[in-house]
Amino acid sequence: MFSNRCWCLTLxxxxxxxxxxxxxxIEKSSPFPTDGKLGWWSTGFSYGLWIAALVASEFSVVPVASQTWKSYFGLTRSASPKDDSRRAATxxxxxKALSLKLKKHHGRAEALLLAAYGKGLVLPSEKFSKTQRVLKQETNLALTGMPD
Structure with missing residues (x-):
C-alpha cells in the first residue's frame, strides 16, 4: 500500500x-550558507532526484540559475519580489490569475515565470513598469557610472 506522498510521486x-x-x-539548486549540513544535503538530493526523474523520462533538462530568469523579468532588485512575481505571472x-491571488502562491508564479523564461516569453513593458525601471537603471549605470 502506498502512502499519499509515495502515491503522488508515482503518479x-x-x-x-x-x-x-x-x-x-529547472531552477538550479543552491542552498543557503546558514542551512547546515542536513539542509545542504536535502537540497542537493531533491534537485538530483528531479533531474534523474526527468532524464529517465526522456526529458531534455536545462538547469537555470534563479538570478538568470529573475533578471530576465526585472525581478532581481525588487522591494516586494513575491508580489512582483505574482503580478508578472498574471x-x-x-x-492563471485566480490561482496566483494570494502571497503564498508566489511559488506557483515563479514556476510559471521559469517556464516562460524557457519559452522566451517577454513581459509587455507598458503593463509591467518594474522591468522598465530596472532596464533604465542598468542603462543609466552603464552610460554614466551612476545609478538613477
Missing part, C-alpha cells in the same frame, strides 16, 4: 512518461 513519474522529448527548465498567464 507524477507515470504522467511524465507521456511527455517524453519535452524540454524541462500578466503572462491571465488564465
Amino acid at each position: 507524477i513519474l507515470w504522467c511524465l512518461c507521456f511527455l517524453a522529448g519535452t524540454t524541462a527548465f 500578466i503572462l498567464f491571465p488564465d
Whole structure:
C-alpha cells in the first residue's frame, strides 16, 4: 500500500512518461550558507532526484540559475519580489490569475515565470513598469557610472 506522498510521486513519474522529448527548465539548486549540513544535503538530493526523474523520462533538462530568469523579468532588485512575481505571472498567464491571488502562491508564479523564461516569453513593458525601471537603471549605470 502506498502512502499519499509515495502515491503522488508515482503518479507524477507515470504522467511524465507521456511527455517524453519535452524540454524541462529547472531552477538550479543552491542552498543557503546558514542551512547546515542536513539542509545542504536535502537540497542537493531533491534537485538530483528531479533531474534523474526527468532524464529517465526522456526529458531534455536545462538547469537555470534563479538570478538568470529573475533578471530576465526585472525581478532581481525588487522591494516586494513575491508580489512582483505574482503580478508578472498574471500578466503572462491571465488564465492563471485566480490561482496566483494570494502571497503564498508566489511559488506557483515563479514556476510559471521559469517556464516562460524557457519559452522566451517577454513581459509587455507598458503593463509591467518594474522591468522598465530596472532596464533604465542598468542603462543609466552603464552610460554614466551612476545609478538613477
